[in-house]
Amino acid sequence: MQPALSPSALRWPLWRKWLFCFSCIYLLLFISPLTWLGSVPEVGIVAGMYGAAESWLVELGNRYLFHVKDVLVPTNGSGDTSYGYAQLCFCGLAAVVGACLWVLLDRRRAHYARGYYWLLVLVRYFVAMNALGYGLIKLFALQMVAPSLSALATPLGDLLPMRFSWYFIGYSTPYQMFSGAAELTAGVLLLWRRTSTLGALVAAGVFLNVMMLNLCYDIPVKIFSIHLFALSVFLLLGDAGRLLNFFVFNRPTPPTPVLPALPWRWRVARLTLKTIFIALFALLPLYQFWQQKASAPTLTKGRLATGFFEVERFETAAPLPDSLRWHDVVFEANTTGSVGTTDTLLRQRYRRGYFAYTLDSTQSTIAFKKIAADSLPLFTLRYARPDSTRLVLRGTIRHDSVLIALRRQPRHFQLAERQFHWLSEANR
Template identity: 45%
Template sequence: MDIAEKQIVIWPRWRKVVFRFLFIYFTLTITPWAWFDAVPFLPKYYNQLWAWLVKFGNDHLFHITKVLVYPNGSGDTSYNWAEISLILTLSLAGCIIWSAADRGRKNYERLNYWLCVFTRYYLIMTALVYGIIKLYALQMEFPNLHQLATPLGDYLPMRLSWQFIGYSTPYQVFSGAMEVVAALLLLYRRTITLGLVTALAVFTNVMMLNLCYDIPVKIFSMQLVFICLFLLASDGKRLFDFFILNKPTPAADNYNFPYRKKYMRIVRVVLKVIFIGYALCMQIYSSYKEYLDEHPAQTKSLIKNGLYDVTSFKLNNKLPALFTADSLAWQDVILENGTGSIKTGDSLFKMRYSRGYFDYFIDTLNRRMDFKREYKGSVYTILSLHFELPDSNTIKLSGKRGEDSLKVELKRSKHHFQLAERQFHWLSEHNR
């Protein structure tokens, strides 16, 4: 039975009020007009207006913080919380005005259908984007040498969870496959309910990881779970009868829209094919391209990758204090495919997890090693040192650190990280 053939259903007042609120809320959070980046000036002026509204709302109503921090890789900044507060406020105000102006409406069956379709396809797109990138094991990468050398206690909870998932490629691929399966089930009308149950399980797990490990995507992950619950609510009675009361239920007809004219059916199929082609093919291609960029062909270098112990460190021919938090001394050095880190307190490097990070470039002709750091969008050379290789396991560096002379000797360490082995045992005689 399609929507046109149903008897007119009179919604209770509370349901109409809730629908009005949710319609405005989902429209503002998903912002479909922001997808049209090709329209001249539209994204620019919309973003400027919206940013002004968020700031105005925060200054006069919400007071999240005095100065808002804009999204910067974190999706839970003060700006994001002020934004969600504004959306809830506008949704409530819009709901009140809409309810006063449309009190005679019996139901919103057709509008609810389109809202469900809209949010469902948003859920599909999100699941495909995050699922496919996990199929290539790109979202959380296997711990590199820098991370393996960082003491466990120095990690923030988010980074700990990233290493936990990135360690096991099969687990990450499995979690991505479940997101893709949920998306594919949501594409077909007869499997929408199964797809929603699958998506709810998947995104609830993601939400709990974000909440429990302080991963700064809490707002977005809660939004995805909320969308799943909203869509499942349309099937609430059927699900309650089937799972709780153990009663037979009729087939779902929430998505049976009357496409009576032939051109409407053709347009529907064409749009769906375009969506599937774009969402699947483009995401698979972009993820594959990113995979190739992240796994370039290895080239031989004079200086080998690895962990190096610092056997000698002299600044102006003197040895600085080694075991102080702000010591300029190097205690160990890791070199790995153009990126490096040093256990040091020297703020010349980008400090993270008690290590100083940098990129490096090897000039084989002049035997120079350039240490580089990105700062405010630009890359600077912070050290340029001459290197010597007395043997295959030793590196001698010399040059200037500012006005001071610097001499460092590195010995390739024999330290072995068990976590780097990707161990797996069917038979485990001991609790290791």
């Protein structure tokens, strides 16, 4: 996967030099190697300055040239925001202008073989970094979650395509681990030059599937996933002739030119840097993700019994529209839950109101919050348990006194059964 670096390298045609210059500028802007070590204090200062300068240029370009949107929304959980597309336009425009100037000012240079080699190394490690990071998280089934009780109680037609696909993968832990193992394999193979072509082939297949999932299920990581697939293909371009001869035309093909062996000190240094790379960009993100998951509210202490509760009575002092009434309540296996209502007082997702709660067993009260991190509750209700299946809530919501009588239902969700049959006599 590396170009020959012999002094007798042929002079590149103008179009090839321009393509290299364009690719080099565009990929350096998109990959932003300086931001890889943004968590290091000294490097983080420089990376922050770089990020601020890039944001200013993107905003400036959008104001006078791109006009993606009047006010750009920065990237958040979605990478496909208006800022993301304006940033894409900026990278493309900067690469076109920069490549033209580069080729014009450096027109006497015969080729950029050595620069192409190091660009491939940079792209290879960028793809490996993402393949290792995503692969390890999926290998331990930490990225996609299985459908919760609230999700199972949500009508299928109310789910957005992204959430539907998320539950599709999270439902099956073995499938998620398999997809993570494939990404992890690609990342490991890309770390070594001798296996990098095979790694790029595996990465292209893996990220083609990821890209199509994002495009077909409207998952807002389209820009990034398209780039990961395109970069995997970019790594294969130098070997395109050899791969076509071997796989398509059934012709003999020579091996890839190999660089001279490095002195043992350089080999030790390279192995050390590779180990640090794996620790920083694979093991550390996995540890941080695991710590974040472990700190989530999953303890059984201080929670109500898990289950699906039907609302038998919902009484208020003043008449309420049906959209504000509660129809059912779900208490999850942690201190969270959801209500079958479109009341925007609660955090709305898929026509259900989600909440976190704090239980005070001494005062027999439940403090309802939108999210667990909120310092103040939305409202606090007193609770009573007449028997093991019933729960009665009393208190004030929106300055209106309420009485909510709940009864636990033995709700059975077939999707939660983890069904698998070698022998299937009918299509179920």
